[in-house]
Amino acid sequence: MATQTAAQRREQAKVEYDAFLAQCPSRALLDRISDKWVVLVLCALGGEGGRDEGTPAAGPAPLRYSELARRLAGVSQKMLTQTLRSLERDGLVTRDVTPTVPVTVAYALTDLGLSLREVAQGLRVWAQANMGEVLTNRDAYDARTS
Amino acid sequence: MATQTAAQRREQAKVEYDAFLAQCPSRALLDRISDKWVVLVLCALGGEGGRDEGTPAAGPAPLRYSELARRLAGVSQKMLTQTLRSLERDGLVTRDVTPTVPVTVAYALTDLGLSLREVAQGLRVWAQANMGEVLTNRDAYDARTS
DNA sequence: CAGGATCCCGCTAGATACTG
DNA sequence: CAGTATCTAGCGGGATCCTG
Numbered sequence: 586m587a588t589q590t591a592a593q594r595r596e597q598a599k600v601e602y603d604a605f606l607a608q609c610p611s612r613a614l615l616d617r618i619s620d621k622w623v624v625l626v627l628c629a630l631g632g633e634g635g636r637d638e639g640t641p642a643a644g645p646a647p648l649r650y651s652e653l654a655r656r657l658a659g660v661s662q663k664m665l666t667q668t669l670r671s672l673e674r675d676g677l678v679t680r681d682v683t684p685t686v687p688v689t690v691a692y693a694l695t696d697l698g699l700s701l702r703e704v705a706q707g708l709r710v711w712a713q714a715n716m717g718e719v720l721t722n723r724d725a726y727d728a729r730t731s
Numbered sequence: 732m733a734t735q736t737a738a739q740r741r742e743q744a745k746v747e748y749d750a751f752l753a754q755c756p757s758r759a760l761l762d763r764i765s766d767k768w769v770v771l772v773l774c775a776l777g778g779e780g781g782r783d784e785g786t787p788a789a790g791p792a793p794l795r796y797s798e799l800a801r802r803l804a805g806v807s808q809k810m811l812t813q814t815l816r817s818l819e820r821d822g823l824v825t826r827d828v829t830p831t832v833p834v835t836v837a838y839a840l841t842d843l844g845l846s847l848r849e850v851a852q853g854l855r856v857w858a859q860a861n862m863g864e865v866l867t868n869r870d871a872y873d874a875r876t877s
Numbered sequence: 878c879a880g881g882a883t884c885c886c887g888c889t890a891g892a893t894a895c896t897g
Numbered sequence: 898c899a900g901t902a903t904c905t906a907g908c909g910g911g912a913t914c915c916t917g
Contacts, residue, residue: 611862615770682879
């Protein structure tokens with residue numbers, strides 16, 4: 586297969602990626618992972634139920650589709666499926682189908698997904714931790730420009 | 732002014748934010764900061780020219796509007812201005828206008844912005860570092876499902 | 878249960894033109 | 898230089914209906 590030559594071409598260009606350049610593929614990848622649903626899916630599969638519960642870094646427990654849908658309150662099936670497919674294609678999550686009746690599908694993080702989860706975690710935690718300050722800043726800004 | 736009562740209301744609800752909940756404001760904030768341009772602006776103002784140059788964590792040097800536009804290749808004035816305004820309103824960046832002719836405007840990170848920059852950095856670096864592996868995974872996925 | 882397929886609206890991002 | 902204003906095309910994303 587030609588996957589080797591493709592991998593080799595990439596190998597020699599390994600350090601060349603720069604998200605500041607418009608035409609660089611890493612710009613598109615940054616756009617992909619800079620997504621609310623991506624962050625939340627990664628966090629959910631990472632073991633976060635929402636708030637920081639007792640389990641600090643519990644092993645990446647696989648979650649079923651319906652379970653994910655419940656945790657990511659307000660997500661549409663379309664967005665959830667779309668996000669999961671994208672993550673699967675990029676090798677961030679695995680999708681395991683158990684042919685029961687009805688069928689059971691479990692999603693889990695790969696090692697690659699686990700590495701991005703750390704960063705995603707950071708985003709979500711930051712938002713939750715600094716929400717109050719941001720709200721205060723907005724009040725001040727709006728009062729000043731009103 | 733009523734900013735105090737608002738701040739107090741927030742104070743007592745400080746730990747209540749949960750981005751997994753649809754109606755939680757932190758969900759909206761997560762959506763805001765999960766943005767390609769936000770990440771790149773934060774990184775640029777953090778001192779990154781793109782690749783990891785010699786300066787590991789150079790002080791947050793203020794950048795002018797045109798300088799930012801140059802670094803974020805491909806960004807439209809609209810998106811850049813819009814992103815900067817949003818960041819300013821949230822208290823992540825400062826906007827200093829020097830009344831020269833023509834006018835000079837410099838943007839810089841606040842302490843709050845600096846804290847988010849760390850995470851944003853992580854996203855950009857992750858995208859650049861794992862671009863190759865993601866590309867390989869996509870090839871494999873597409874070959875399998877073709 | 879875990880989606881696939883469609884329809885369709887909204888709003889956002891981009892292009893263009895203008896200004897203090 | 899550093900924006901603002903306006904217009905429009907495109908698609909992101911929700912709602913809905915259907916299926917193995």
